[in-house]
Amino acid sequence: MTVLVFLDHDDGVIRQASRSAIAAAAKLGDVDVLVTGADAAKAAAAIPGVKKVLQVTDTSGNSELAEPMAALLADLAGGYTHILAASSATSKNVLPRAAALLDVQPIPDIIAVNDADTFVRPIYAGSALATVKSADAKKVITVRASAFDPVPAEGGNAVIEEVALPAGPGGSTFISTELSQSERPELESARVVVSGGRGMQNEENFKLLDPLADRLGAAIGASRAAVDAGFVPNEYQVGQTGKIVAPELYIALGISGAIQHLAGMKDSRVIVAINKDPEAPIFQVADYGIVGDLFTVLPQLEAELDKAG
């Protein structure tokens, strides 16, 4: 069996989540990968275990669109038993469309591979884990990256082959992308995540998390409530409909711990909660909790970290 993994990259660097998807794919068979751009293709070729890199050469910007990418995946599917990608905004846009073209029911967000047809995936915001068996001849799968240890980035030497992007169905035009500028690690692969909730009260106060995040080299996340209230953009959202993270250390400040938020962070190794409400559900999953006003505790925490050096 050979499996095709569709990779995400940032400026030619393959995302860690995509390397986790390769780890999941390796349980199923030999791994070929598909990626856009020459730099990303070179990076992909260096990943151990990758047999062949299919490089999409795109000068039109159309690889940003689901229509031609889904058509390409469907065209390539003939040679593969499974098509995988790490769960991301891109893969969730493209893979279901490709699955429809192949008359396949996709299997999103898997957290375990039981055999070639059987997978485990969370449902109901992670309140339950379903083991599902696919009757489709081909499987189209997205992988929850936090459930699979990523393969290394270096050590391999795969061949690179170019593939052309098919003309998609007309009618879709890429206009622009605006990415938030940030020096911080990406949420999904950060070792430490500092997250704020409604308890941060406003956009100004939310910035109070910056020094703590700087101190710990952390990514900054937020609950849906904080995003809804407009404190931070949606890409900060951790939870059922946002990003799923599993860092070594997750610090939740002013987050009550709605099921939808817990769904996005409860697999973190160590969870710290700071909340003034002793009954907040976040304390039920936290390893360490402090009941108190976060605006008092936060500066104390920074001072203690500085003191400890």
Next chain:
Amino acid sequence: MKVLVPVKRVLDYNIKARVKADGSGVETAGFKMSINPFDEIAVEEAVRLKEKGVVTEIVAVSIGEAKAQDTLRTAMAMGADRSILVETDTVTEPLSVAKVLKALVEKEKPDLVILGKQAIDDDMNATGQMLAGLLGRPQATFASKVEVADGAVTVTREIDGGLQTVKLALPAIITADLRLNEPRYASLPNIMKARKKPLEKITPADLGVDMTPRLSVISVAEPPERKAGVKLDSAAELVSRLRNEAKVI
């Protein structure tokens, strides 16, 4: 122009799902069921487009058991003009639902289909993309802003790390993300009015769609429970524990 809005009846957002004792699924009997929150956002967007004079007719569709008509009534109370229930007791999957919707799109000929990006029960996040794929039409998923002008729709999309803007020629498919709008509460007079709006009932067989699921559920289990830890009195103690006990800093 005409908009089709599919809506799903799901376990209410505020209820924590419990796994059935026999591990066959999640307990829903006796619990409050509601319109899927993302579908509610989709309905709201269609209603706003109608209020702006862009849209002339909104058709809500639900695929599921007979009780899904409650969900359609909710959509009509918010402002949908009429609705179609495609009644089936078979487990619905995005692929089969997309096939039903494709058949309805071919019949109703809407200029736009607006769906929620994801149902909060199976968390699939697939139906809109699959419908667009089956129809060979342009798609804009995870929309946070929708503007219709001159036979096209410009959509701002939520992507990892920021926003993307795409322009789609109509007819097209859009899926709604959280920040697209804040859905209204239906007023009592509108709830009353919705009871009199037309609700057509058909079956997947009427549309020639085979609903047989492709995924079979082998088992459903509770996730491993995480134990509550300790409450500490000071930031100093927290830093000490993180350093010496958990060894994460």
